[in-house]
Amino acid sequence: MKNVLKISGLLGLMMMVVFAMSSFSKVDNIEKEEYSCKVTIKYGNGDPADRVTVTASYHGIGGQHDFKTDDNGVVILTWHVNDIKCLYIKGDKYEVDYRDGKSYTLTLKKNNKYS
Secondary structure: OHHHHHHHHHHHHHHHHHHHHHOOOOOOOOOOOOEEEEEEEEOOOOOEOOOOEEEEEEOOOOOEEEEEOOOOOEEEEEEOOOOEEEEEEOOEEEEOOOOOOOEEEEEOOOOOOOO
8 A cells, every 4th residue: 555655656746747847848939919010100291190090900800999199290009919901090091011110101191280
């Protein structure tokens, strides 16, 4: 009986060591949790599109999210899994292909903030 308990205890200890060591294995395929890009938005006359709502439409799930430009017309767009397919700004649609970590400039179809 004592031998059976010793063997069971030894096997249990070995299994714990195997499980503990496997938790430190390297994971190669980790996806980023959030992607982003910087977009400077200007009117046709060159003025910054300050404090303008930018609606991003995501590819795949079809969701949308609103962002707001700062006083210089700059907005940081973020997404998780699905890329941004297009932007809606001041009633107009803009097809885009933005990549993580890049900076872009977008000129609006409107000539100025009063258009």
